[in-house]
Amino acid sequence: ELSTLRLGPFTLGPLGEHPASKQVEGTDSHKQSVLPPLLLRALGIVVAESEDEEPDGTGPDALSLLHPSLVASLMAAHQAPPPPEEPKTRAASINIYREGRMK
Numbered sequence: 001e002l003s004t005l006r007l008g009p010f011t012l013g014p015l016g017e018h019p020a021s022k023q024v025e026g027t028d029s030h031k032q033s034v035l036p037p038l039l040l041r042a043l044g045i046v047v048a049e050s051e052d053e054e055p056d057g058t059g060p061d062a063l064s065l066l067h068p069s070l071v072a073s074l075m076a077a078h079q080a081p082p083p084p085e086e087p088k089t090r091a092a093s094i095n096i097y098r099e100g101r102m103k
Contacts, residue, residue, distance in 0.1 A: 005077075007069050010039050 004013030012034050033040070035057075043062035044055025056062065084090045 005073060007066070007073055010036050
């Protein structure tokens, strides 16, 4: 099953099998990334040393900028309260969660 992770306005994922396990010869590996191309471009712009340099958000300097946000997002997910015990309340809680993820 595939899942996603919210990081500010970006959705990372779907997270599932390792991209290399599904990569077919001749396909663009950029399409296999869990990071949206817009996020990679923004990271590249932030770490560019000059305005003439082509933005590359896939380097270690750029990706290291994501670390604090990813840790905070994962910690928040682990600190979420447990779902309610009563089935009717549990179903309502799940629906509210899904609606929030879709926004």
